[in-house]
Amino acid sequence: MQAGAVDYVRKDNLARLIPVVERELRAGQERRERQQAEAAQRESQARKSAMLDSALDCIVTIDHEGKVFEWNPAAEKTFGYRRGEVIGKELAALVIPPALRERHRQGLARYLSTGQSSILGKRMEMSALRADGTEFPVELSITQVPTEGLPLFTGFIRDITERRQAEETLHATEARLQAMLDNSPNVVFMKDTEGRYVEINRQFEKVFRINRSQIVGKTDDEVFPREQAAAFRANDALVLQAGIPMEFEEAALHADGRHTSIVSKFPLRDANGKIYALCGIATDITERRRLAEQLRQFQKMESIGQLAAGVAHDFNNILAVIQGHTDMVLGGMVAGNDAEESLKQVAAAAKRAANLTRQLLAFSRKQEMQPQDMDLNGVIKDMTRMLER
CATH class of the missing domain: 3.30.450.20 (PAS domain)
Structure with a gap:
């Protein structure tokens, strides 16, 4: 190019030189652009390979x-x-x-x-x-x-083999847990912190005659009578506030009447320790209480038989006092103030007999005893006076 340019200059043919220079400049520009495109392509291919490989x-x-x-x-x-x-x-x-x-x-x-x-x-x-x-x-x-x-x-x-295995393990664990809950004789439930039911077991459905789909998402106020729901909410609040397991005695209306249960309630926490739900396990003690009362009554009646001899002895003492004082009055052995005192002793003995009979009846019935304070010294003094005569 340089030789040709000199020739053109020497011959004063500058008009022919200009197109040649422009052509060479364009060729150079094209080479540079081609080199840049090739470099960009190599860079893009390198990035692609890096992405694919990593x-x-x-x-x-x-x-x-x-x-x-x-x-x-x-x-x-x-x-x-x-x-x-x-x-x-x-x-x-x-x-x-x-x-x-x-x-x-x-x-x-x-x-x-x-x-x-x-x-x-x-x-x-x-x-x-x-x-x-x-x-x-x-x-x-x-x-x-x-x-x-x-x-x-x-x-x-x-x-996704590992993910499938983890899902299957999780599903199997959930199925086992649900089977345990559904076969439990206790009522089991879970509520969120707003008091809405999240989960219940089969025994809950059976006892309260309500399906899971009918109660999940609802609160106690929407399911149970007002007084009963208020009691449930109050106990739930105590557990959520304290953040510890607590036990309560709660009454609820079942299809066959009022039942009493011991309910263990405890908070559930997430990985950060924040309470997200409350779980409850209720054990019905209604039948247990009824049987305990029957046993207590049976033991009472058994005790009455065992105490019969002692009671007979007490009545014999009382009757001896009554008979003795009566014989003295009727036989003319006492008169005046002494006769009046004998009649008082007879009345006192009759009163003691009535009290003893009342105590026996109270013991044999399903009524609570009403203990009272007694002056033992006074009782002994009265008995001594009665026996001395």
Whole structure:
């Protein structure tokens, strides 16, 4: 170029030199732009490779024939195929279980012919196949790669075996817990901090004749009589305020009448220690109390039999006093003030007999005894006076 330029200058032909210079400048600019584009492409490819290589999920790209175009290291690890083993081969024959392969091929063909697909851009779960023939669950989402010409499709695949196992373990644990609750003879319930029912067991449904769907989300005020609901709320508030387990005796109306239960209530806390719910376990003690009362009454009657001899002795003493004083009065052995004193002793003995009879009746009946203070010295003095005569 330099030689030609000098020639043009020497010949004073500057008009012909200008187009040559412009052409060379354009060529240089094009070379620089091409070099920049190549550098940008290399950089983009490097970023793409870094993303593919570092991705934890499998990234698999296929062409319009369903053949593998891209296969990242995560796919190698998950499926057990090296990249060189799968490039150019049909994806369906490699990683899709036999029962699903034809469906995959039909779906690809339908999209190529109609442009319609029910899975593009959506997340779904399905079974996949490893190189050793074992099936495992995956989460899959597919997108079309924007390119000129024939379409490419990229799938993002995640092995969810551990998640499925964790879910199954959780479901099994929940099922065992629910079975324990439903087979418990006690009423079990859980409420949130606002007093709304979150969970109840089968015994709760049976006792109060209400289905779970009818009570979950409702409060005691919406389910039980006002007085009963107020008592429940008050005890719940004590537990939530104190933040510790507490035990209460609560009465509730059942289908067959009023029942009394011992209710253990305790707060439930989240991982941060914050109370998020209250749980209660109620043990019906109505029948136990009835049986205890029957046993107490039976023991009373048994005690009466055991005390019969002692009671007979007490009555004999009283009757001896009455008979003795009566004989003295009727026989003329006492008169005047002495006769009056004898009659007083007879009256006192009759009163003691009446008190003894009343005590026996109270003991044998289902009524509470009413203990009273007694002056033992006075009782002994009166008895001594009675016996001396």
